[in-house]
Amino acid sequence: MNIKIRNSEEDQYGNSKENIFLAFDLEGNYLGSAYAYASINYHQTYETPYIIFIGVNIESNIDKLFGEEVTQKLFDKVFLRAKELRIQRPDLKSRIYAGFEYDKDKLDFYIKNGFEEDYSIVMEANIPKNFTYILPENVKVTELKINCDTEVMAYKAMHDEMFVTPLDIDIFAEQGRAKYFKNLSFLIGGKVQGGCTIFEKDGFGYVETIYVLPEVRGSGISKTILNYIFDYFLSKALDKTKLEVWESNERAVKLYKSFGYNEVKKNLMFPRIIL
The missing domain is CATH 3.40.630.30 (Gcn5-related N-acetyltransferase (GNAT))
Known part of the structure; x- marks a missing residue:
């Protein structure tokens, strides 16, 4: 079964049509979507402030093998678009993140496509x-x-x-x-x-x-x-305090350690790749 991918006909939630991809089969049945969204953040990711989020989601009723094919084709499109967005800000170091929530199957997919694991750190201190x-x-x-x-x-x-x-x-x-x-x-x-x-x-x-x-x-x-x-x-x-901080936020981690916070746990976050 062939897969056709096209851009959305209208913006969604403030995102550009060129950053939204929709997948259909030859009969016009909707299969899934992908998006890219660019943002600049100096607060949490000072070293790599240009953040590009991508996400791929497919319909749950699709056959597993076919679903993997749809996912890959959508990913190829949206990852290419993310690289195009990255070129628009050559003055900033960038990273691409996949999704907002931890999902083992999605993590494995992105790792297979060259992404790396990223973590948050749970820290505790005694006052x-x-x-x-x-x-x-x-x-x-x-x-x-x-x-x-x-x-x-x-x-x-x-x-x-x-x-x-x-x-x-x-x-x-x-x-x-x-x-x-x-x-x-x-x-x-x-x-x-x-x-x-x-x-x-x-x-x-x-x-x-x-x-x-x-x-x-x-x-x-x-x-x-x-x-x-x-x-x-x-x-x-x-007299006990706890927080969770992005491991990539090195400035914040250093500050918290200076106040007596120590790492007690790591949580796997969404995968990323630095460009």
């Missing part, structure tokens, strides 16, 4: 019982109103500009129901410098997110945020 911290007078801390849609959507817009994986509003709302949840912004002179999302999880003070705006990196605000977090956790009788 000394005598730890104290006084926030500098020039730093102000404000808290996001989790029940205010306007504030949440504004935060999502900022988050999605900085982080590789977009903010999932449902997961964020679920975190907001956790004990000791805080989504905080740190301001100097009335301007946001950075922020964090923290809560209690399994007896740990859990750090979900720490961010620093690109223009103030190196100013020490990340250390201010972590010191504030440690002080807050201790005020809630939480």
Whole structure:
């Protein structure tokens, strides 16, 4: 059975038609799709800031062997498109990522096609019982109103500009129901410098997110945020803290280690290839 692949007739979710591929058999039956999506992220992947995501998905009712053929043909098309997108930014080092969730079968497929495994690191630290911290007078801390849609959507817009994986509003709302949840912004002179999302999880003070705006990196605000977090956790009788960080985010890993965090586990993430 032959396979015909063409571009989408319209944009989907803000992506270009040239980045979307649809597969059909000769009778016009839909078989699957693939997409490429380019993004620039200096926050989590400073060394390789030009990120190109690709994804391939086929219909579940297709015969296994035929499904493998469809997957390969879609992959060949979308990977070629990713390379074309990569050429558009020759000034930046780039990496291509496949998908957003771990899937063993998909991982094996991408590894076969030259991709490599990538990991996140789970880190834990003990907060000394005598730890104290006084926030500098020039730093102000404000808290996001989790029940205010306007504030949440504004935060999502900022988050999605900085982080590789977009903010999932449902997961964020679920975190907001956790004990000791805080989504905080740190301001100097009335301007946001950075922020964090923290809560209690399994007896740990859990750090979900720490961010620093690109223009103030190196100013020490990340250390201010972590010191504030440690002080807050201790005020809630939480003397153990945990977080998960992308292994590729070497700057963040180094910062967390300087605060006593140690690696306790690795989680396999989606596969990638550096170009």
